Amino acid sequence: MLPRSLLPIIGRLWLIVLLATHCIGKRKWEYEPLSIETYSTDESLLKMTARVDRIGRGEYAISAEIEFKYEPDENTMVEAVAYRSSSGEENDYKIIPLSIPKQNYVEFMNNNYKDVVIPNLGGCSNLVKFEDKFEPPWPKNTYKLEKCVADSDGFPDMVPEGYYKVNFTMSNPVDWGFVLIVKISTKFM
Numbered sequence: 401m402l403p404r405s406l407l408p409i410i411g412r413l414w415l416i417v418l419l420a421t422h423c424i425g426k427r428k429w430e431y432e433p434l435s436i437e438t439y440s441t442d443e444s445l446l447k448m449t450a451r452v453d454r455i456g457r458g459e460y461a462i463s464a465e466i467e468f469k470y471e472p473d474e475n476t477m478v479e480a481v482a483y484r485s486s487s488g489e490e491n492d493y494k495i496i497p498l499s500i501p502k503q504n505y506v507e508f509m510n511n512n513y514k515d516v517v518i519p520n521l522g523g524c525s526n527l528v529k530f531e532d533k534f535e536p537p538w539p540k541n542t543y544k545l546e547k548c549v550a551d552s553d554g555f556p557d558m559v560p561e562g563y564y565k566v567n568f569t570m571s572n573p574v575d576w577g578f579v580l581i582v583k584i585s586t587k588f589m
């Protein structure tokens with residue numbers, strides 16, 4: 401069992417999905433994205449491709465393209481589930497307390513999206529930006545993330561070592577999302 405005090409830290413791990421970065425500021429850990437896989441139950445409504453690029457020694461960036469061909473509505477839900485494995489073996493992953501409990505996408509927009517996605521990915525993408533309150537609808541568009549490296553604060557200083565798998569899903573009317581695996585290690589300076 402993980403100590404209770406770690407829960408808020410782990411709760412923010414889903415960010416790592418979106419924010420391929422490392423070695424910034426006072427962070428005492430670094431991470432290496434190992435893989436990112438996308439899925440969609442209907443590519444005529446939503447198609448996503450993503451990849452991890454190594455952009456330098458121990459530095460990674462995420463690029464992605466999301467073709468949004470539907471308008472999310474009051475039935476559209478967002479959820480992220482995270483797992484940790486100390487060995488990286490597939491059957492070793494255990495679910496960890498999370499992150500993004502299933503919620504309507506507008507709620508997600510006004511919380512995690514506003515606080516984390518905009519500050520970190522706003523500058524390297526054409527994702528929707530807003531300041532005060534999100535006004536639906538989310539526009540249909542092709543959203544592109546170009547070599548995104550997180551450069552914003554807001555990350556925990558300490559994260560337990562290991563392999564982390566995060567599954568981010570949006571559901572209704574199409575179920576789509578991505579599964580990212582990252583390896584986290586302690587940084588020796």
Ligand SMILES: *[C@@H]1O[C@H](CO)[C@@H](O)[C@H](O)[C@H]1NC(C)=O
Binds near residue numbers: 567568569575579
């Ligand atoms: C990710 O979540 C989706 C939707 O719940 C599920 O269908 C899929 O099997 C999950 N993938 C992994 C690798 O956990």
